[in-house]
Amino acid sequence: MIRSMSIGRRLTLLLAGVAALLSLLSWSMVSGLARQAAARTQDNVLAASASTIAETLRSEQGEVRLELPYSAFSMLGAISEDRVFYRVTAGERLLTGYSDLPAPEPDQANSRVTFGNGTYRGAEVRMVSVRRVVLAGDRPVSVIVTVAQTLDGVAAISGQISRFAAGLSLAFFVLAVGLSEIAVRTSLRPLNSFAQSVSRRGPSDLRPLRPGAPAELVPLRGALNRLMERLAQSIRRSEDFIAEAAHRVRTPLATVRAQAEIALRSTSDAEDRHRLRQIIRAVDESSRSAGQLLDHATVAFRAEHLARDPVDLAELVNQTTEALTPTAEMKDIELKATTVSVTVHGDAVLLYSALRNVLDNAIKYSPEDTTVRIDISEAGAEARISISDEGPGFGAGPAEELKERFRRGGNTEGVVGSGLGLTIAADVLAAHGGRLDLGAGQKGEGACVTLVLPTS
Amino acid sequence: MRYTRLAHVLALCVGLLAMAASAQEIEDHKSYPGTGDRTLRIISTADLEVFEPYILAFQEDRPDLTVDYTVASSIELYRAIRGGGVYDLALSSAMDLQLQLANDGFARSYRSTQTDALPEWARWRDLIFAFTAESAVVILSVDSLQGAPLPLTRQELILLLREHPERFLGKVGTYDLRESGLGYLFATQEARSTDAYWRLSEVMGRLDPLLYCCSGQMVDDVISGRLVLAYNVLGSYAAERLAGETGGKVQIVRMQDFANVMLRTAIIPATAQEVEAAGALIDGLLELGLRDDPGDWPLPPLRQTGEVSSAGFGPIRLGPALMIYLDPLNRRAFLDEWENAMEQDTDPR
Ligand SMILES: Nc1ncnc2c1ncn2[C@@H]1O[C@H](COP(=O)(O)OP(=O)(O)O)[C@@H](O)[C@H]1O
Numbered sequence: 001m002i003r004s005m006s007i008g009r010r011l012t013l014l015l016a017g018v019a020a021l022l023s024l025l026s027w028s029m030v031s032g033l034a035r036q037a038a039a040r041t042q043d044n045v046l047a048a049s050a051s052t053i054a055e056t057l058r059s060e061q062g063e064v065r066l067e068l069p070y071s072a073f074s075m076l077g078a079i080s081e082d083r084v085f086y087r088v089t090a091g092e093r094l095l096t097g098y099s100d101l102p103a104p105e106p107d108q109a110n111s112r113v114t115f116g117n118g119t120y121r122g123a124e125v126r127m128v129s130v131r132r133v134v135l136a137g138d139r140p141v142s143v144i145v146t147v148a149q150t151l152d153g154v155a156a157i158s159g160q161i162s163r164f165a166a167g168l169s170l171a172f173f174v175l176a177v178g179l180s181e182i183a184v185r186t187s188l189r190p191l192n193s194f195a196q197s198v199s200r201r202g203p204s205d206l207r208p209l210r211p212g213a214p215a216e217l218v219p220l221r222g223a224l225n226r227l228m229e230r231l232a233q234s235i236r237r238s239e240d241f242i243a244e245a246a247h248r249v250r251t252p253l254a255t256v257r258a259q260a261e262i263a264l265r266s267t268s269d270a271e272d273r274h275r276l277r278q279i280i281r282a283v284d285e286s287s288r289s290a291g292q293l294l295d296h297a298t299v300a301f302r303a304e305h306l307a308r309d310p311v312d313l314a315e316l317v318n319q320t321t322e323a324l325t326p327t328a329e330m331k332d333i334e335l336k337a338t339t340v341s342v343t344v345h346g347d348a349v350l351l352y353s354a355l356r357n358v359l360d361n362a363i364k365y366s367p368e369d370t371t372v373r374i375d376i377s378e379a380g381a382e383a384r385i386s387i388s389d390e391g392p393g394f395g396a397g398p399a400e401e402l403k404e405r406f407r408r409g410g411n412t413e414g415v416v417g418s419g420l421g422l423t424i425a426a427d428v429l430a431a432h433g434g435r436l437d438l439g440a441g442q443k444g445e446g447a448c449v450t451l452v453l454p455t456s
Numbered sequence: 457m458r459y460t461r462l463a464h465v466l467a468l469c470v471g472l473l474a475m476a477a478s479a480q481e482i483e484d485h486k487s488y489p490g491t492g493d494r495t496l497r498i499i500s501t502a503d504l505e506v507f508e509p510y511i512l513a514f515q516e517d518r519p520d521l522t523v524d525y526t527v528a529s530s531i532e533l534y535r536a537i538r539g540g541g542v543y544d545l546a547l548s549s550a551m552d553l554q555l556q557l558a559n560d561g562f563a564r565s566y567r568s569t570q571t572d573a574l575p576e577w578a579r580w581r582d583l584i585f586a587f588t589a590e591s592a593v594v595i596l597s598v599d600s601l602q603g604a605p606l607p608l609t610r611q612e613l614i615l616l617l618r619e620h621p622e623r624f625l626g627k628v629g630t631y632d633l634r635e636s637g638l639g640y641l642f643a644t645q646e647a648r649s650t651d652a653y654w655r656l657s658e659v660m661g662r663l664d665p666l667l668y669c670c671s672g673q674m675v676d677d678v679i680s681g682r683l684v685l686a687y688n689v690l691g692s693y694a695a696e697r698l699a700g701e702t703g704g705k706v707q708i709v710r711m712q713d714f715a716n717v718m719l720r721t722a723i724i725p726a727t728a729q730e731v732e733a734a735g736a737l738i739d740g741l742l743e744l745g746l747r748d749d750p751g752d753w754p755l756p757p758l759r760q761t762g763e764v765s766s767a768g769f770g771p772i773r774l775g776p777a778l779m780i781y782l783d784p785l786n787r788r789a790f791l792d793e794w795e796n797a798m799e800q801d802t803d804p805r
Contacts, residue, residue, distance in 0.1 A: 068780050069780070070648055076776055077776045082776075083581070096783055096785045121560065
């Protein structure tokens with residue numbers, strides 16, 4: 001549970017806990033100090049009150065006399081609305097006041113002022129005794145003036161301050177939590193941007209991560225980079241493997257084909273010739289499929305680091321037509337190219353393989369003795385190469401699905417294919433920021449495949 | 457000396473017991489029956505005719521309550537509560553005695569929005585609540601001046617009494633401090649606030665003064681002509697009685713050098729049984745006490761005289777300092793001095 005909790009939440013909770021502890025501490029300290037201060041104030045006033053009474057003590061004709069001064073109680077009334085009790089004793093004798101009021105025990109004999117706590121008439125009281133020795137006649141009499149006051153004033157003042165402090169501490173706590181939330185978010189920002197920079201990458205972007213992460217993230221970055229390196233290596237290895245496999249299949253096929261052709265030329269038996277032609281066609285198909293597998297791997301690999309070289313489409317078309325003329329001638333198909341010079345930026349190898357696959361399809365699906373037209377045009381920011389044939393066309397089904405890997409159409413009876421041709425062409429055009437349009441020919445007959453490329 | 461020794465022996469309350477030698481029985485008593493069987497028992501120093509309107513107003517709101525109203529002197533009231541008498545509400549004009557009761561734990565605390573609305577000087581500890589403020593005044597029959605202007609300060613009053621003793625001899629009245637709690641409160645506060653008090657007392661003492669227990673009787677005697685001057689009369693009583701009855705022949709003067717303002721206060725005794733009803737009555741009284749328009753209620757509101765007046769003196773402060781003069785030693789000393797000033801029988805005139 002705790003392990004999977006977000007770092008931000010955990011940090012915030014931790015900081016909030018610390019803030020709460022500090023708030024509580026400061027609150028209890030302020031409250032304690034307030035109580036002490038209020039209690040000390042009360043003690044001082046009580047002592048002053050008892051002292052003013054003690055000062056009026058005098059001896060008259062051998063008797064101790066006194067008079068309670070108005071100020072003695074008015075000063076007590078000034079600090080709070082507490083109840084006041086008092087008592088004056090001379091020796092064992094009560095002079096005036098509340099006879100049952102207890103007096104605080106002096107902690108040291110002969111100390112002049114003594115403080116104490118007690119209960120009187122059901123209330124907690126703070127008491128002070130002031131001792132004064134008065135000469136009554138010829139003998140000294142120890143007179144004790146005790147003044148007591150209830151503690152409500154002290155409680156009210158310290159309670160008030162404590163409440164105020166509590167409010168303040170709470171505000172402090174809330175502020176601290178808010179600030180720690182911000183602090184946590186800022187300190188986690190590098191982590192988030194790091195994660196984002198990783199997740200923003202394309203599916204095949206395996207370049208190492210740029211340096212510049214905070215020290216804490218350097219190990220993570222290193223680990224990720226190593227992982228990606230390994231991944232890139234293994235992908236490259238499997239592509240190499242496919243290319244190698246395709247290559248290895250094609251070379252012996254070429255030998256087989258050459259031998260078959262020689263045999264075809266040297267025999268005149270109709271049955272043998274027919275068989276040999278079939279062999280040659282099957283070998284062609286196999287080598288074509290292997291070539292397409294190779295092309296497909298090449299597209300996946302080269303699209304990652306797409307070259308942006310200027311490519312002249314006219315030249316590209318000429319090159320492709322030239323390469324496929326032998327195949328076309330086998331079916332007595334005429335390739336008619338009308339070219340204008342248009343330059344695009346891209347990878348010539350990929351563009352060649354795209355065009356080659358499309359043109360190859362056109363020848364493949366065309367009946368014998370027909371024409372395949374190749375036209376280059378430029379409109380707006382787009383350059384187009386359209387290849388139209390007089391074959392069956394794409395039919396009524398969803399043409400876009402034909403671009404999927406290993407997907408073949410319903411019009412392929414008798415035509416051998418791998419379902420990779422359109423996939424390769426579409427991938428190449430997508431890597432160049434263009435698209436592959438599948439449509440019908442000019443009079444609604446045949447197929448028209450258009451390679452659309454941006455010119456800028 | 458004798459008194460001092462007495463005080464040694466007696467506790468505070470016993471000392472107060474001793475001072476009211478002429479303690480009468482309960483002065484007056486009336487019951488206002490309600491529809492229910494609960495009874496609110498009030499003990500008060502305010503005369504029946506003064507307080508009756510308040511009771512009737514209260515019963516309009518709470519017709520179920522029977523109100524049992526007992527009139528007593530402030531000292532009797534103090535003793536009754538201290539002695540554990542069962543009352544639900546004690547209303548007294550003697551602030552010092554009320555405060556002593558509250559301080560010593562004979563009052564119960566009460567809080568409501570009304571008590572919270574009271575200004576600070578009109579309450580103490582949620583135990584005592586003031587609902588009227590009345591000032592002490594001098595009443596004087598105009599004839600005695602014989603054309604001279606009204607005395608507005610104690611100094612002027614002293615001069616008047618000194619210069620024309622023949623007009624005032626035997627016709628000056630004031631509180632008997634030994635009997636009247638309110639008189640004693642007024643005198644001690646005045647003595648504390650102005651040194652003219654003792655000089656005035658000396659001068660009055662030489663005029664063979666008549667001593668009274670209560671404001672009402674003093675006002676009666678001024679109206680009847682038995683007195684020409686009454687000192688320290690409760691203003692509210694005087695104003696009410698004199699307005700119609702004398703046709704301007706008697707004047708009410710509020711001393712401008714210093715005038716006591718007394719707060720009439722309520723406490724709920726610790727023995728109270730109908731606390732809720734007592735609280736409701738207090739709330740009603742406080743609402744009236746805080747009214748702005750005096751109206752035709754017998755007792756004035758707090759604000760009229762309560763707040764620091766133009767002359768610069770506010771009401772007597774509620775607080776433990778009031779207990780100072782209740783201390784038996786202090787009381788004896790003060791009364792000794794007062795008696796010396798007032799009873800100058802041996803003094804050749
Ligand atoms: N020129 C064309 N005329 C008609 N159908 C075509 C043409 N080109 C492609 N197709 C259809 O699209 C399908 C997919 O083409 P492709 O990916 O090249 O695979 P295949 O190896 O089957 O040709 C084909 O099976 C065929 O049905």
